[in-house]
Amino acid sequence: NAGVMQNPRHLVRRRGQEARLRCSPMKGHSHVYWYRQLPEEGLKFMVYLQKENIIDESGMPKERFSAEFPKEGPSILRIQQVVRGDSAAYFCASSPAEDSPLHFGNGTRLTVT
Amino acid sequence: SQQGEEDPQALSIQEGENATMNCSYKTSINNLQWYRQNSGRGLVHLILIRSNEREKHSGRLRVTLDTSKKSSSLLITASRAADTASYFCVPSSGGYQKVTFGTGTKLQVIP
Numbered sequence: 651n652a653g654v655m656q657n658p659r660h661l662v663r664r665r666g667q668e669a670r671l672r673c674s675p676m677k678g679h680s681h682v683y684w685y686r687q688l689p690e691e692g693l694k695f696m697v698y699l700q701k702e703n704i705i706d707e708s709g710m711p712k713e714r715f716s717a718e719f720p721k722e723g724p725s726i727l728r729i730q731q732v733v734r735g736d737s738a739a740y741f742c743a744s745s746p747a748e749d750s751p752l753h754f755g756n757g758t759r760l761t762v763t
Numbered sequence: 764s765q766q767g768e769e770d771p772q773a774l775s776i777q778e779g780e781n782a783t784m785n786c787s788y789k790t791s792i793n794n795l796q797w798y799r800q801n802s803g804r805g806l807v808h809l810i811l812i813r814s815n816e817r818e819k820h821s822g823r824l825r826v827t828l829d830t831s832k833k834s835s836s837l838l839i840t841a842s843r844a845a846d847t848a849s850y851f852c853v854p855s856s857g858g859y860q861k862v863t864f865g866t867g868t869k870l871q872v873i874p
Contacts, residue, residue, distance in 0.1 A: 656805075681859065683860060685864075690866075691866065692766075692851065692864035692865045692866050694863070695862065698859055698860075706859070708861075709861075741806070743805075745860060748858060749855075749857055749858055750860075751808040752798075752806070752808060752860050752862070753808065754805030754807070756803075757804075757805055
């Protein structure tokens with residue numbers, strides 16, 4: 651059973667470009683979370699999704715950031731018009747049920763130049 | 764959601780020794796979880812202890828929970844170099860895992 655798969659592992663974007671981060675949850679998991687980690691800091695919650703629904707996006711900036719988890723295919727975290735402050739590691743996690751422990755991917759490291 | 768506070772911030776021990784790290788939290792919980800993060804990798808769930816449990820074991824891991832003091836400890840026995848990582852505690856009130864991670868305890872095990 652493959653773990654949570656995130657791609658790409660590393661992504662470099664120039665200021666103003668768009669970044670699309672993908673996450674395939676573990677098989678059988680319908681709950682997906684996105685977290686952001688700045689250097690030397692803990693992970694910060696961004697958004698929680700279930701299939702086709704955004705349940706809680708309270709940790710995600712209102713502008714430029716969006717997330718989706720379609721019926722078919724991976725979850726996508728999209729950052730439009732990236733700025734240097736968006737440089738961070740973005741982690742996706744999934745779980746089989748609402749209150750189950752999280753299974754994390756190895757993250758996507760976004761660098762904005 | 765609430766955030767656990769891990770102590771110490773950093774810990775360096777020799778291989779074979781035991782490592783103990785502590786966690787404090789502020790409000791009542793349904794369960795408390797411990798995670799490990801190796802450098803450059805995602806977090807790995809280690810163990811979950813429920814509020815009605817006082818102690819739990821998993822391999823070389825031993826977790827205690829004292830809800831009256833709002834604290835937990837993680838003991839790693841007979842440490843190995845591969846245990847070198849950051850460790851995080853996550854107090855949870857139940858429901859979906861909108862958890863907040865602190866800065867963790869950075870453990871270094873010297874071979």
